[in-house]
Amino acid sequence: MSFIGIGSPIPDIVNLPGQTGGEIEVTLDYPSASACDDASPFSPSEATPPGGTFAATPSGLNINASTGEVTPVGSTPQAYTISYTVSGVTSSFALTINAVQQSTFSYASSSFENSGTALPTLAGGTTSGGTFTSSSPSDLPVNSSTGELDLSNSVVGGPYTITYTTPGPCATSSTFQVSITAAYASTSSFTFDGVNDYILTNLTPDSYTGFSISAWVYADSLGSYNVVASQYRANNPSNSAWFLETINSNMAFGVVNGTTLKYAQKAFSTLGWYHVVGVWDGSTVEVYIDGAASGSPQSISAMNTGTVNMAIGGLWNIGGTAVDNGFWDGKIDEVSIWDSGLSSAAVTEIYNSGAPNDLTNLTNASSSNLKAWYKMGE
DSSP, rough: EEEESSSSSEEOSOOOOTOSSOOOOEEEEEEEEEEEEEEHHHHEEESSSSOOOOOOOOOEEOOOTTTTOOOOOOSOEEEEEEEEEETTTEEEEEEEOOOOOOOOOOOOSEEESSSSSSSOOOOOBBBOEEEEESSSSSOOOOTTOOEEEEGGGOEEEEEEEEEEEESSSSSSSSEEEEEEEOOOOOOOOEESSSSSSOEEEEOOGGGGSSEEEEEEEEOOOSSSSEEEEEEOOTTTGGGGGEEEEEEETEEEEEEEEEEEEEEEEEOSSSSEEEEEEEESSSSEEEETTEEEEOOEEEOOOOOOOOOOEESSSSEETTSSOOOOOOOOOEEEEEEEESSSOOOOOHHHHHGGGGSSOOOTTTTSSSSGEEEEEOSSOO
């Protein structure tokens, strides 16, 4: 009861014309302000008073308009505003749907020698910036940021498990197993006396459309000609195919087509071990010493075929008898024959900074092109 003046009661008026009365209070809340797009459906933790309608902006959120249940699977990952409206009164809630991150990665091989390093490759769509860990960091160290494996300081064994965990939110982890084997080591070689020592093989590389020969050599002395390996008949170029030999103080690799001989050469010394490679790619001839090319390749488009078998340490006649005075005086090791013209990157990898490499596990040359590998005593 209200009073106007003294002792003049009038009735209370709840709703005057044009008024709506007291405004209701609407409340909306969810258990979390974010969810991954693979999460299970979830409902509001509070939506009062009941009976209202739910909606979300922008579009893309799977939400039940009557119950407010959100289904993250199939929703577009982005930020949303969810509204709950009762009798014209609205309450809002900010919800973000985050995409589950991808973490797939790999290394070039599941087995590495304990030499050098190896970097991983992130698969397409994988989130970068995560963390790499090793199941045995003392045995196989890994750079936590880049995933680079420190193979040189690894322990032969395994498999070791490398884990990559993406940065949050909605982080995931993937694993890759790596085993470590002992690095290839060359511990012996053949010694040639420069008088009558030789090796005659059953190989005929003149049948290849591309050809490379790699060897480690040590010269005790140099004559006018000292043969590392050849399919070359002395004084008969037409019945010869190729040679890798010293010519005076140069290492030379030559190819014969008919009676035409073309060869590349590079200065050579008797002081220590050297890695020498002859390459014919079907059109040019090049020679390398310790990974460095002569820089003066020679053009020749074909090689004689049907000549003589390959010899190591000397020249040969058709009957397989050593001839001339071109025998190697010193040591020869790790002779390999390839039926392709090796790239400069492959030559560098085989040289391996002066340590004979495992030729069956190269990045820049396929082992399928390796036709022979004479390890010379191993």
